[in-house]
Amino acid sequence: MRVLVTGAGGQVGLDLIAELCAGGHEAHGSDVVARPGAGVLDPAVPWHGLDVTDPERVDGLVGEIRPDRIYHLAAILSARGEINPQRTYLVNQQGTWNVLEACRTHGVEQLIFTSTIAAYGPGLPPTVPEDVPLHPTTMYGVTKVAGELLGEYYHHRYGLDFRGVRFPGLISASLPGGGTSDYALFMYVDGVRHGAYQAFCRADTRIPLMYMPDGIRALVELPEAPRSRLRRCIYNVAAFSPSAQQIADSVARAIPGVRIGFEPDPRRQAILDSWPDALDDAAARADWGWQCRFDLDAMTDDLVPRVRELLERDPDQLGNAPH
Ligand SMILES: NC(=O)c1ccc[n+]([C@@H]2O[C@H](COP(=O)([O-])OP(=O)(O)OC[C@H]3O[C@@H](n4cnc5c(N)ncnc54)[C@H](O)[C@@H]3O)[C@@H](O)[C@H]2O)c1
Structure with missing residues (x-):
């Protein structure tokens, strides 16, 4: 399978690409940052300069590679996001929209999204399932909630196989x-x-919190689950x-x-x-057999x-x- 990863130079992306390659996939990395060195990224992995806020470039690259699956990881995270909420909105919100539109235009089958505990706000019970009122206090959280909803819209409106996880803090x-x-x-x-x-x-x-190997496994296992077994698009995963x-x-x-x-x-x-x-991940366990190991x-x-x-x-x- 041909896979494109946005934000591939980050903490999750580099481990994910290694795992995708080990699984026999043709993985393409993309990011605003330069290609990581050979000690960090397999030199055989194609690398593409991509700023997800640029709709033409996103469209052009997706049209050129024609991936079967995109992992959309590019984002500015919570603490850094509060330093420049305007830029965070552009990258996380506009960037997600650009990727969704490119999926629609070029008929990409599957888009995998990485949401977060930052989607939640204060005033909730200590252990939360997915479907509770979401009132995040950070721009990061606001844009992730919007990304989840947009993806679900593209799923229902255009048939895009949009799936994602709400991750704990990854270590x-x-x-x-x-x-x-x-x-x-x-x-x-x-x-x-x-x-x-x-x-x-x-x-x-x-x-x-979650140890990264479990997080990467979630990103590999969720896309492989039969769609007919999934009752939702976004799943909590807990450790x-x-x-x-x-x-x-x-x-x-x-x-x-x-x-x-x-x-x-x-x-x-x-x-x-x-x-x-804490996150209640009963739905992920029931629907696609999720289970943390660490x-x-x-x-x-x-x-x-x-x-x-x-x-x-x-x-x-x-x-x-x-x-
Ligand atoms: N790390 C965690 O604890 C955690 C928890 C929950 C969810 N997530 C999600 O997982 C995904 C990956 O997170 P991470 O920990 O690897 O973050 P990271 O900050 O290490 O990596 C994000 C990558 O996005 C890239 N990026 C920033 N702006 C961009 C732009 N305009 N165009 C293209 N790329 C751009 C950065 O250069 C960086 O390489 C994110 O979507 C994040 O929200 C991470």
């Missing part, structure tokens, strides 16, 4: 993209690098929901002597407090050696902790 040994869940990764990164980290949230902060203190304890188990403190940043804490504690400690055991290895090669590779 992997790679440079994170400016999400508000980044405190979790930096407990590991700065824990290894400096033996200490001051998290920008309270110790009792609790949001849904674990530790408090920030529980993550710190798990890190301390793997990195003895590490010192993790908490120094909440009001702006980021407000975003974290607006998100649910819990918090299993992630820690797998992640710490990977972070160590990356930092030994290049101490700056995983970026600097946000404050």
Whole structure:
């Protein structure tokens, strides 16, 4: 199958492309950023410069490649999105519209969308299913809700096989993209690098998180499910929901002597407090057999050696902790 990935140079995209290639697909990467180096991306993978805010370029590239499936990952995430909400609207909203239109024009069969816990707003029960009132407080969340709805519209109106997941905060040994869940990764990164980290949230902060290999598996398994078994377009997928203190304890188990403190940043804490504690993913389990494999400690055991290895090669590779 020929697959095009937008925003392919990011945290999710690079792991996804590797998995798609391993599965025998012809994967094409695209992004506004330059092609990643050979150590990061297989040199055999075609790479295309693509700004999703440019409708002509999106249309042109989709018409040229004629993919069977598009993964639309290009986005500006929650924390970075609040620095420039106008740009975030353009990339996330206009960009999604441009990709949907290109799918319609060129008869792309399937579009996979990556939504987020940021689609939810405050005032909800601690564990949320999909169909609750969505009143996000960030531009990122607003545009993701709109993207979900637009995709469903294209599904009903034009027959596009639009599917997507609402992801928890994703954690992997790679440079994170400016999400508000980044405190979790930096407990590991700065824990290894400096033996200490001051998290920008309270110790009792609790949001849904997932280890990247499970997230990538969701993106590979959902598109393969028979459409007739899917009762909806967008599915919650869940893994674990530790408090920030529980993550710190798990890190301390793997990195003895590490010192993790908490120094909440009001702006980021407000975003974290607006998100649910946990996602109810019963629909994904029932409809396409979704099941996570990693819990918090299993992630820690797998992640710490990977972070160590990356930092030994290049101490700056995983970026600097946000404050
Ligand atoms: N990482 C998470 O925790 C998380 C959680 C929930 C949902 N998601 C979703 O998964 C997707 C991928 O996230 P990620 O973590 O890889 O983010 P990321 O920031 O690492 O990657 C996003 C990519 O989009 C690219 N991009 C930005 N503007 C663009 C434009 N105008 N045109 C084309 N590309 C552009 C960036 O260069 C970047 O490579 C996003 O849609 C995000 O909303 C991520």
